[in-house]
Amino acid sequence: MTGGAIIPVTVIGGFLGSGKTTLVNRILGASRSRTAVLVNDFGEINVDAALIRSDDGLTMELSGGCICCSMAEGIGPAIFRAIESNPDEILIEASGVGEPRRVAEFALLDRRLKLDMVITLANAVELSAQLDDPLIGDTVARQFDGADLVVLNHVDAASPAQMATARAALRRIAPGRAIAETSRAELPLELLSATTLSILSAPQSAPIAHDEVFFRTRLETHHSFERTAFEAALNALPATLLRLKGWVAIDGEPTVMLLQYVAGRWELTASDDPGSGTRLVGIATAADLPLARLLGAETVAL
């Protein structure tokens, strides 16, 4: 990029576990440009930033809150640092509870940036139930305000009935918007350009204080888990725990394993993380979730 060129910005949003980091990695894998990635993780340990596969080393993290509300003052300096790194483009991953349109508004305010598009992902298995949930429904619905492209993801795991209700929900909350149905965010990258910016006609609404609705929980321990017991504990976690992710030490495994838990479904995979010990962050609709006890850990340091 030559000095002074306008930098295109894409904002990727969507509820906890909908597939934002998966999509960021897909875009990075296909792109030949120098891409600065700004990752906002609501949890206190920025797991996503560690999972982003950027060759450029231009990943910036903002953890422990939302850049659309409680950390709004943090996004300015982060965008400034992103611009200073002289990238060809900037990708911003909003937090899983954040409103992508509020994040995108920062790109509209800075003359060195040009908002390219706002993308909102949805989890086809969960979308309809999320929207009906009195605690989180409003947060989820608002994530579609200003979206130019809606990605209905997790299609591989959704039943025909879940697909039908998810499609009907999107017709209601995101009428007229382009919709791509995907598994693992595999979408034709030609879709990643918008002709009009939906954000300009998005409804005005007072921001939600996400810190008052969603609670962070965290477990850091040197306890090593016995695999069968740990898997049984995962299967018994309460529905108030929406998301759990990070690294887990499992007996007999040479490295810590990566845990990805989204609303009752989970994956435990080998990781190349050399770090020792368990570091998990969770987001729940209940405060003070006793994560250590629920997972059967003996020691906990908060």
Ligand SMILES: Nc1nc2c(ncn2[C@@H]2O[C@H](COP(=O)(O)OP(=O)(O)OP(=O)(O)O)[C@@H](O)[C@H]2O)c(=O)[nH]1
């Ligand atoms: N079965 C299935 N799993 C998916 C799909 N997309 C993503 N996943 C998995 O779902 C988990 C969450 O995906 P992420 O890309 O980390 O989701 P996210 O939106 O970045 O999550 P947060 O940042 O925590 O809100 C990971 O284990 C992914 O591998 C999909 O289409 N189908």
